[in-house]
Amino acid sequence: MARAKPVPSRNIDRWLWxxxxxxxxxxxxxxxxxxxxxxxxxxYVAPFFNWVLTFNPGAAFSFLSDAGGWQRWFxxxxxxxxxxxxxxxxxxxxxEFRLSLALTLILGGALGNVIDRxxxxxxxxxxxxxxxxxxxxxxNIADSAISVxxxxxxxxxxxxxxxxxxxxxxxxxxxx
Numbered sequence: 459m460a461r462a463k464p465v466p467s468r469n470i471d472r473w474l475w476x477x478x479x480x481x482x483x484x485x486x487x488x489x490x491x492x493x494x495x496x497x498x499x500x501x502y503v504a505p506f507f508n509w510v511l512t513f514n515p516g517a518a519f520s521f522l523s524d525a526g527g528w529q530r531w532f533x534x535x536x537x538x539x540x541x542x543x544x545x546x547x548x549x550x551x552x553x554e555f556r557l558s559l560a561l562t563l564i565l566g567g568a569l570g571n572v573i574d575r576x577x578x579x580x581x582x583x584x585x586x587x588x589x590x591x592x593x594x595x596x597x598n599i600a601d602s603a604i605s606v607x608x609x610x611x612x613x614x615x616x617x618x619x620x621x622x623x624x625x626x627x628x629x630x631x632x633x634x
Contacts, residue, residue, distance in 0.1 A: 468549040468550075468552060469549075469552060470545075470548040470549055470552050470558075473548055473552060473558050473559075473561070473562045473565075474545075474548075474562075476559075476562045476566065477562050477565040477566035477569065478566070479566070480562075480563065480565075480566025480567060480570065480599070480600070480603050481566050481569050481570045481573070481600075483599055484566070484567070484570030484571075484598060484599040484600040484603070485570060485573060487584070487598065487599050488574065488582040488584070488598060488599075491509065491511055491582065491584040492511070492582065494509075495509065495510070495511035495584070496511065497511050497512065497513065498510075498511070498512075499511055500586070506587055506588060506589055507585075507586070507587055507588075508586040508588065509584055509585070509586070510583075510584055510585075510586045510596050511582070511583075511584055512582075512583045512584070512596045513578060513579075513580035513581070513582060513583070514580055514581045514583050514596075515529060515530060515579060515580040515581075530575050530579050530580070533571075533575060534572055534575045534576065537568040537569070537571060537572045537575075538568075538572060540564070540568055541565050541568050541569055541572075544561045544562075544564060544565045545565070547561070548561055548562075554614075556610055556613065556614045556617075557610075557611065557614045559607075559610055560607045560608070560609075560610035560611040560614060561607065561611070562607070563603040563604065563606050563607030563610065564603070564604050564607035564608065564611070565607075566600070566603050567599075567600040567601065567602070567603035567604035567607065568600070568604065569600075570598075570599065570600030570603070571598075571600045571601070571604075574600075581598065581600075581601075582598060583595075583596035583597050583598050583601070584596060584598055585597050585598060585599075585602075
């Protein structure tokens with residue numbers, strides 16, 4: 459008697475909770491930074507790390523930051539569309555830990571930055587890394603979640619082995 463393959467769980471509650479925790483951590487961190495710093499302030503933390511307060515109206519690395527304002531709505535709609543897409547595909551992949559984690563990190567980060575765009579018209583960035591006079595653009599927890607999620611997604615795609623087509627599989631007793 460053949461065993462049935464286990465059906466992947468369609469329950470995405472744990473992933474949505476994790477996305478919510480990411481949004482809350484992102485927003486609380488930004489609330490603290492906004493309470494402590496003024497735009498342009500910089501607080502030395504370590505030889506490679508500062509707290510700063512900047513507002514980025516563009517995307518990663520200030521892409522389109524000087525585009526005149528339309529980018530606020532473009533990136534908001536884009537992030538909401540990607541978030542809806544992620545929520546729609548998570549049930550099909552909820553049993554695949556690495557992919558679900560990647561999608562959830564991207565979801566939480568995207569929604570955290572959408573809140574900023576709606577509240578301030580720009581994303582609040584406050585983490586600044588630097589070395590030997592070279593400064594990485596300021597970022598935030600949402601940006602970190604998106605970046606880690608993207609790396610996990612690439613890792614998942616590279617580590618996944620494609621299933622062989624049925625015609626290529628040999629049956630018991632047959633020669634390949």
